[in-house]
Amino acid sequence: MSKSNVLVAGAGIAGPILAFWLSRAGMRSVVVERAPELRTAGQTIDIRGVGFEVVRRMGLEELIRSRTTREQGIAIVDASNRKRAEFPVSLPGGGQGFTSDIEIVRGELVKILYESTCNSNNVEYVFEDYITSIKDHGDRVEVGFAKGSVREFDLVVAADGMHSKTRRLVFDGQSSLRPLGQHVCYFTIPYHESDGTWARWYNAPGGRAILLRPDNLGTTRAILAITSNSSEAYEKLDVKAQKEAIHKIFADAGWEASRVLSAMDAASDFYLQEMAHS
Ligand SMILES: Cc1cc2nc3c(=O)[nH]c(=O)nc-3n(C[C@H](O)[C@H](O)[C@H](O)COP(=O)(O)OP(=O)(O)OC[C@H]3O[C@@H](n4cnc5c(N)ncnc54)[C@H](O)[C@@H]3O)c2cc1C
Incomplete structure (x- = not known):
């Protein structure tokens, strides 16, 4: 039986993580990213709860911890820069502060996730292209790309962010935002x-x-x-x-x-x- 072939739109956070797990399950994926290269802009992202469990199971916890911002907490200040309140990383009693103990700049996380998948034989990255048409034939999906190619996949996943164009293509332009x-x-x-x-x-x-x-x-x-x-x-x-x-x-x-x-x-x-x- 041939390997399942999945198209993932978006090489941000969710796309490469999905490609990682598909590869681990023996499936092939193509990750198509609209930008000409990885988009590494952004501020800090806190990894906690389920997100923490995901990176731990990916074996990336140590690497991610080595590249965190090491921010010690968040202080609320007034116009004279006097601290009015302090929320350290670890709150007394083990509660969660605003700053997670894993606080990483988005671009660093994007690079780590990309690097953990880009050398896999099961993952192909395509930059500077995006989906322009999707035809669902039941047993396969026919996808047209902006650069003119047409390819077939078993499944298409939209991981192209909050304003996903791929989602709008499939759901008739509706946005649930x-x-x-x-x-x-x-x-x-x-x-x-x-x-x-x-x-x-x-x-x-x-x-x-x-x-x-x-x-x-x-x-x-x-x-x-x-x-x-x-x-x-x-x-x-x-x-x-x-x-x-x-x-x-x-x-x-x-x-x-x-x-x-x-x-x-x-x-x-x-x-x-x-x-x-x-
Ligand atoms: C440049 C940038 C900076 C951000 N900064 C922060 C931040 O500082 N803090 C924070 O909490 N969240 C930030 N976010 C949002 C945050 O990344 C997401 O809320 C969250 O991480 C979910 O990630 P995601 O993988 O779903 O989407 P995203 O991280 O948004 O990634 C989506 C990817 O899809 C690509 N894409 C878009 N349209 C298409 C298309 N049609 N076809 C193919 N690819 C497409 C985008 O270029 C992007 O690489 C930022 C997002 C971006 C894109």
Whole structure:
């Protein structure tokens, strides 16, 4: 009997993990990624609960632990940088803090997951391509790709993220995403002495928040959040216009906002996203 052949759309977090387990089960997979290379942008991701069990069973726990940010916790600070509350990694009584004991920069995790699968004979990665058509013939799926090829698979899995185009292709353009009334932008800035080894979270009036998280790569990950019920279409703006909007919103936010805003102008990995739930 021939091996099952699975098409996975997206080489982010879920795609390579699925390819890993399919390979372990003796199945072949093709992972198609729309970007020309791995997308390694992003801030820290905490691995806990089921996620922890998955990486442990993949045999990746030690490697992942060796590349964590080693953030010691999150401190809530006021405009004068005074600590108002502290949430260390391990809470008294064994509870979970905001910072997990495995806190890893997304790009590091993406690389580890890719590297754990890319040399497998059962896994083929295809970059800079994506699915444009899917025909389900019952016993096989015929898939058309943007670059013109047509291939057949036993199964297609959409792991192409929150705004999955593949899911929309199959479910007639429907989206089950529910906006949560918050826009968040992420970017990397130079490390400053005040960043220390704790993440610092500052809430400014008007539903604005700044979170600064030092990483293990000598930089600091900045997260700026705006909470509002307005239907501002920030995501539709280009990056330059998004940065201008963020400048205006945070201009009088206080604390270290001016340092963060100047560094944002130079950040090449800036991206803005509306928080949503499916
Ligand atoms: C650049 C980036 C930065 C992020 N930063 C953070 C963060 O800092 N903190 C956090 O908690 N979450 C972040 N996320 C979201 C986070 O990765 C996901 O919420 C979560 O990890 C789920 O991962 P996923 O594999 O489902 O999707 P993702 O990690 O989003 O990966 C999806 C992959 O699919 C690719 N793709 C998109 N469309 C297609 C298509 N049509 N065909 C083929 N491939 C396609 C994307 O390029 C991406 O590589 C980020 C996502 C991205 C893409």
